[in-house]
Amino acid sequence: MRILALCAMGECDMNENVLDYDTVAFDEEKQAIRIIDQTLLPNEIRLITLQSQPEIWEAIQTLRVRGAPAIGITAAFGLYLAALPLRQLPVQAFLDALQQAKGYLSSARPTAVNLGWALHRMEQAAQRAISAGTAAAVTAMHDEAAEILQEDIRVCRQLGENGLTLVKPGWGLLTHCNAGQLATARYGTATAPMYLGAEKGYGFHVYCDETRPLLQGARLTAFELSSAGIDTTLLCDNMAASLMKSGKIQAVFVGCDRVAANGDTANKIGTLGVAVLAKHYGIPFYVVAPSSTVDLQTPTGDEIPIEQRSPDEICEMWYAARMAPAGIHAMNPAFDVTDAALITAIVTEFGIARPPYSQSLQEIILKKGRARQ
Amino acid sequence: MRILALCAMGECDMNENVLDYDTVAFDEEKQAIRIIDQTLLPNEIRLITLQSQPEIWEAIQTLRVRGAPAIGITAAFGLYLAALPLRQLPVQAFLDALQQAKGYLSSARPTAVNLGWALHRMEQAAQRAISAGTAAAVTAMHDEAAEILQEDIRVCRQLGENGLTLVKPGWGLLTHCNAGQLATARYGTATAPMYLGAEKGYGFHVYCDETRPLLQGARLTAFELSSAGIDTTLLCDNMAASLMKSGKIQAVFVGCDRVAANGDTANKIGTLGVAVLAKHYGIPFYVVAPSSTVDLQTPTGDEIPIEQRSPDEICEMWYAARMAPAGIHAMNPAFDVTDAALITAIVTEFGIARPPYSQSLQEIILKKGRARQ
Secondary structure: OEEEEEEEOOOOOOOOOHHHOOOEEEEOOOOEEEEEOOOOOOOEEEEEEEOOHHHHHHHHHOOOOOOHHHHHHHHHHHHHHHHHHHOOOOHHHHHHHHHHHHHHHHOOOOOOHHHHHHHHHHHHHHHHHHHHOHHHHHHHHHHHHHHHHHHHHHHHHHHHHHHHOOOOOOOEEEEOOOOOHHHOOOOOOOOHHHHHHHHOOOOOEEEEEOOOOOOHHHHHHHHHHHHOOOEEEEEOHHHHHHHHHOOOOOEEEEOOOEEEOOOOEEEEOOHHHHHHHHHHOOOOEEEEOOHHHEEOOOOOHHHOOOOEOOOHHHHOOOEOOOOOOOOOEEOOEOEEEEOHHHOOEEEEOOEEEOOOHHHHHHHHHHHHHHHHO | OEEEEEEEOOOOOOOOOHHHOOOEEEEOOOOEEEEEOOOOOOOEEEEEEEOOHHHHHHHHHOOOOOOHHHHHHHHHHHHHHHHHHHOOOOHHHHHHHHHHHHHHHHOOOOOOHHHHHHHHHHHHHHHHHHHHOHHHHHHHHHHHHHHHHHHHHHHHHHHHHHHHOOOOOOOEEEEOOOOOHHHOOOOOOOOHHHHHHHHOOOOOEEEEEOOOOOOHHHHHHHHHHHHOOOEEEEEOHHHHHHHHHOOOOOEEEEOOOEEEOOOOEEEEOOHHHHHHHHHHOOOOEEEEOOHHHEEOOOOOHHHOOOOEOOOHHHHOOOEOOOOOOOOOEEOOEOEEEEOHHHOOEEEEOOEEEOOOHHHHHHHHHHHHHHHHO
16 A cells, blocks of 8 residues: 555645545556545545555455445456456466455445445456457456446436435535545535535535544545535534424435345445434435445345444544443444335436335336446 | 542553442532542543532533533532632622522533522522521531432432333333433432342343433443443444334433423433434333423423534544544534423333323422422
């Protein structure tokens, strides 16, 4: 892992804008993935390059790069980098080694479907080209990863356009965790309507849940939205109820890590609670989901595996001292599943799915299939 | 502020039990209030004494002592200490100075009704005795403060007995913030059924919301319950929804800072959200309220003043580095109001109030009046 740029806030240009950098990019000259190390935000904008497979795995696992789409892009270039030194192998050995590398990268995090989805696309690209030899397969993989990145930018822009049809200028919008530019190649998913609205002068008031335990809302979302000049207010997760009760929130926008065929949606821990609150207060709750996160193979949320992380993230991480007694039991699920019944609509790049989702999501996937033809 | 005892966890007796110390006590020899400095928990159990008025005000304001009942006890002894040097004054000057001291102490925190309630009781005790002179008034104030403390212990025990009638052995119980022994003289309010249940071998599984931003659930509740050998699990506030969905919670118990005449209840920020979730999942939501927190003079929750605290508590307090971008707006209400309609019952020492609260709370206060006669 090499550090490319180092800028401690306050020590260099205070106008440093996190949006000036790509969340994830591929450095063609160095043949390496370049990411913003998100574990250091908002205190330091540090760009790092990832080249070896353990570096890439570690960056995904420890959330240096996070957010379902950004994980997908990183994994895609990661598998390309894994394939590069395998070019000299015979075809079957190449494919076997690729399969192994795919298994390794996909083990970095279990919940986000994009990780598996991107790796699957990469493998298919290799297999389509393999009749022309392993070198052709590797080139095809490079191009597929680059396409996944470019697609993400186009998709997020379209998510923003579609999401914008659901809101009015001046609205108060609540979001949870970071489904922002820092989770994607550009625009974000849940934040895409906010960025596009800002371009059009919509004057939104955006409220960001800080999102314990890893504080993605405070460290990332509040950071990137305020960097973009959007009126942004930070709150602790447990303040959302009184905020909604006060009438300041007209809509909730969240991202997602996986949408099951029935519309049940896995997203960052705490999303379910926000959805229940929104239902109680009659506030529309929108999930912004690139179609790549729709997983028709998973019938309901019950079948989505939920990553359990270390209690240390709750008891001591970030803190100057321990904040819980030594030896205390702590639960730390990274995600929860929001029941389809709590979701007003699921915004995809192919349109807005409404209940019943078992039908509307299939239609979205059909549209997607037709768009590919 | 003098330090009486210092015990950094890990540096001295590791069996150090926070419950071995009184949350708040009066040192007759030194004529000083002795408290556990709760801002240092769970890393250090430090007893400090408070003597001057600014020391007492600061300890309440910065939450060295917190929890409505413990604040009331501290303020009561605080007003006695204010009165001590005033003994030589003529009666009217004594009463005027006392009035001023009362105003000063009551300004430390605005939401908890116990602060004003305890100071009012102290003033009444002084006025009842003032015909016998200022020295007699000061003695009466001493005895009144001691009685407020002893009453708190009796009341909390009775809250526990009454709360215990609402639960069954083996239940999973969720609590928010610290309405524990550390918020009272003994037993706590919301925790009283847990402690009494533990005495009777009920085998509860207690889940503690960490309670951002000041982490009273992690630092205090998880600490005191696990110290007492109760099976305790810590969670981030935003995990309560998935915990309830999993079926592990059979009842919620929370404390309160003020109950309005219609049953609306102010308690630590986040309580409202827990109540909405409990309603959604069909889980009974109990407020445990000493009758001193019932304020029939406040018609509804809309009239309860909500303390706004510094954004620093969200953005940087406790942390090794800032966790939110510099200059970000942050809301930080210390409390929220849970609508009466979300509350299954309000447990007092004079019985369990059920909806409609406008009637049942009046009956509780009538019972209280009769008990005093």
